[in-house]
Structure formats: structure tokens, C-alpha cells
Amino acid sequence: MTEIRTPRLLLRRWHDDDLAPMADINADPQVMRWIDDGSVRDLDDTAEAIERWEEEWDEEGFGLFAVELLASGELAGFTGLSVPDFLPELGPAAVAISWRLGSQFWGQGYGAEAAQATLEFALQDRGLDRVISISRVGDDASENVIRKLGMVLERETTHPVYGFPLRVHTIDLTEYQA
Numbered sequence: 300m301t302e303i304r305t306p307r308l309l310l311r312r313w314h315d316d317d318l319a320p321m322a323d324i325n326a327d328p329q330v331m332r333w334i335d336d337g338s339v340r341d342l343d344d345t346a347e348a349i350e351r352w353e354e355e356w357d358e359e360g361f362g363l364f365a366v367e368l369l370a371s372g373e374l375a376g377f378t379g380l381s382v383p384d385f386l387p388e389l390g391p392a393a394v395a396i397s398w399r400l401g402s403q404f405w406g407q408g409y410g411a412e413a414a415q416a417t418l419e420f421a422l423q424d425r426g427l428d429r430v431i432s433i434s435r436v437g438d439d440a441s442e443n444v445i446r447k448l449g450m451v452l453e454r455e456t457t458h459p460v461y462g463f464p465l466r467v468h469t470i471d472l473t474e475y476q477a
């Protein structure tokens with residue numbers, strides 16, 4: 300069982316009772332503003348997504364962690380790793396870090412705390428050579444997390460489906476340990 304504890308968070312695999320709180324997060328337009336075309340997801344979409352995320356864990360040995368607050372047991376959202384198939388120019392070996400927290404959990408440093416633990420898991424525990432992040436230009440909250448992780452800008456590109464500008468940041472183990 301893959302679990303990580305940080306000072307305030309438990310990063311873990313998904314449970315059945317995560318569906319309702321994750322669906323609430325996915326239904327919030329404020330949360331989804333910078334994700335794909337900004338459209339919200341419903342309960343069925345979220346159930347399918349959680350099923351897919353769990354399959355990715357089984358297939359890849361990494362995936363998206365459910366992020367739980369240690370103090371209350373509430374589901375705050377996710378951080379984790381996935382293969383960014385939608386951007387083939389990055390090559391088949393690319394692994395991206397991403398995050399999504401309910402808006403009531405923003406502004407308390409949870410995003411960076413969960414992302415830092417995820418990055419350590421990727422580079423040290425799983426032995427990945429490098430981790431990238433893909434963010435939409437304008438998503439300042441994500442860029443703030445990216446900066447705190449020490450990731451550097453590798454390229455600017457365009458979303459192949461939606462056409463909006465994207466930034467790709469990267470970090471490898473040497474840079475991470477520096």
C-alpha cells in the first residue's frame with residue numbers, strides 16, 4: 300500500500316467514499332478554471348476518473364494520490380503523477396505532476412506540501428529520471444507551486460486540442476537534490 304504522510308496530509312490510494320467529495324471538487328467551476336477547457340465534471344465522470352486513476356497505479360506503479368487532511372480526515376483533492384498522453388511532443392517517457400484541491404483548501408500551503416511529497420516519491424522512491432509539469436499560461440496558483448518545487452521552464456507550447464498556450468516545467472534528481 301503506497302501512502303505518504305507529510306506534517307498535515309496523508310497521500311494515499313482511493314477509497315469508495317472519496318467519490319462524493321471528489322465529485323464536489325470537480326463540479327466547482329473555480330477549481331476547473333485552468334483544467335482542459337474549464338468545464339466541470341459530474342459524479343459519473345468522477346467515478347470513471349477515479350477508476351482510471353486506480354488502474355494507472357496498478358499499471359505504472361505511480362498515479363494520482365487522494366490527499367486527506369490528517370487533522371479532520373477530509374478529502375482535500377489530489378496530487379500525483381500521470382503520463383501526459385495528450386501532449387505527444389513530450390515523448391512516451393514523460394511523467395507529469397499535477398494537483399487539484401477543493402477551493403476551501405486553497406491558501407494554506409497544502410498544494411505545495413502535497414506536491415513536494417509527490418516529487419520526492421517520484422524521484423527518490425520510484426527512481427524516475429525527471430518530472431515535468433504542464434500548466435496553462437495564467438494559472439498563477441499552479442506556477443507558484445511549480446516555483447516552490449524548484450522546477451525550471453523547459454518550453455512553451457500549445458494545447459493540441461484546445462489551442463491555448465501551455466508551459467512545460469521540469470526537474471531532475473540532480474536539480475532536486477541541489
Ligand SMILES: CC(C)(COP(=O)(O)OP(=O)(O)OC[C@H]1O[C@@H](n2cnc3c(N)ncnc32)[C@H](O)[C@@H]1OP(=O)(O)O)[C@@H](O)C(=O)NCCC(=O)NCCS
Nearest residue numbers: 330333398399400405406407408409410411412440441444
Ligand atoms: C494550484 C493549487 C493546488 C494550489 O493550492 P494551494 O494549497 O493554495 O497552494 P500553495 O501550497 O502554494 O499555498 C498557497 C498559499 O497558502 C499560504 N499559506 C497559508 N498557510 C500556509 C502554510 N502553513 N504553509 C505554507 N503556505 C501557507 C501561503 O501564502 C501560500 O502562498 P505563498 O507561497 O505565495 O506564500 C490550487 O489552487 C488548485 O487546486 N487549483 C485548481 C486546480 C488546478 O488548477 N490545477 C492545475 C491544473 S494542471
